[in-house]
Amino acid sequence: QKEVEQNSGPLSVPEGAIASLNCTYSDRVSQSFFWYRQYSGKSPELIMSIYSNGDKEDGRFTAQLNKASQYVSLLIRDSQPSDSATYLCAVSREEGAQKLVFGQGTRLTINP
Amino acid sequence: DAGVIQSPRHEVTEMGQEVTLRCKPISGHDYLFWYRQTMMRGLELLIYFNNNVPIDDSGMPEDRFSAKMPNASFSTLKIQPSEPRDSAVYFCASSKMGAQNTEAFFGQGTRLTVV
Numbered sequence: 001q002k003e004v005e006q007n008s009g010p011l012s013v014p015e016g017a018i019a020s021l022n023c024t025y026s027d028r029v030s031q032s033f034f035w036y037r038q039y040s041g042k043s044p045e046l047i048m049s050i051y052s053n054g055d056k057e058d059g060r061f062t063a064q065l066n067k068a069s070q071y072v073s074l075l076i077r078d079s080q081p082s083d084s085a086t087y088l089c090a091v092s093r094e095e096g097a098q099k100l101v102f103g104q105g106t107r108l109t110i111n112p
Numbered sequence: 113d114a115g116v117i118q119s120p121r122h123e124v125t126e127m128g129q130e131v132t133l134r135c136k137p138i139s140g141h142d143y144l145f146w147y148r149q150t151m152m153r154g155l156e157l158l159i160y161f162n163n164n165v166p167i168d169d170s171g172m173p174e175d176r177f178s179a180k181m182p183n184a185s186f187s188t189l190k191i192q193p194s195e196p197r198d199s200a201v202y203f204c205a206s207s208k209m210g211a212q213n214t215e216a217f218f219g220q221g222t223r224l225t226v227v
């Protein structure tokens with residue numbers, strides 16, 4: 001079992017709809033959870049971090065964490081073509097961004 | 113700040129040659145990470161430093177790989193001898209020590225091709 005699992009996709013969503021990305025992790029002592037966006041040929045960039053159970057909203061993005069189910073998700077509302085990218089889920093045992101374990105990523109395509 | 117700076121951006125080398133990848137972290141950051149990204153294995157942590165000291169090198173695949181951080185503003189990842197299976201994008205990232213809300217910033221990566 002991989003430490004962090006994501007559906008590799010591709011996930012296709014029409015413009016303006018909600019894109020839902022999911023991630024599960026195996027290490028129960030994980031404390032910090034991150035979503036990175038990576039455009040083709042570029043480096044990963046952080047879009048959301050979450051540390052407590054529940055929802056965290058930032059603009060069009062909402063991260064959801066359920067530690068009991070070892071599940072973290074990212075919702076993108078009002079999807080735009082510019083949201084087309086690979087989304088990487090990352091998990092850490094530390095409180096901060098140390099020693100991140102990444103999932104394989106989900107490729108998201110927003111169709112105009 | 114210019115962000116995390118890596119060089120070279122692209123490297124093509126022949127099998128058996130030594131390869132050195134370079135990284136300049138963001139000034140003031142305490143942590144430096146080396147990652148490798150391939151289609152098959154995704155993004156893997158190779159090694160990380162805290163205040164120039166290697167903390168965890170369990171991700172370094174073999175003795176052919178070595179990393180150093182002689183000072184707070186420079187790190188190298190060396191592969192000697194290189195093999196075709198080392199072909200990947202190598203990312204350096206840095207972050208500031210702290211509790212929550214610390215973010216790891218990634219450099220642009222070095223695309224290594226070993227032929």
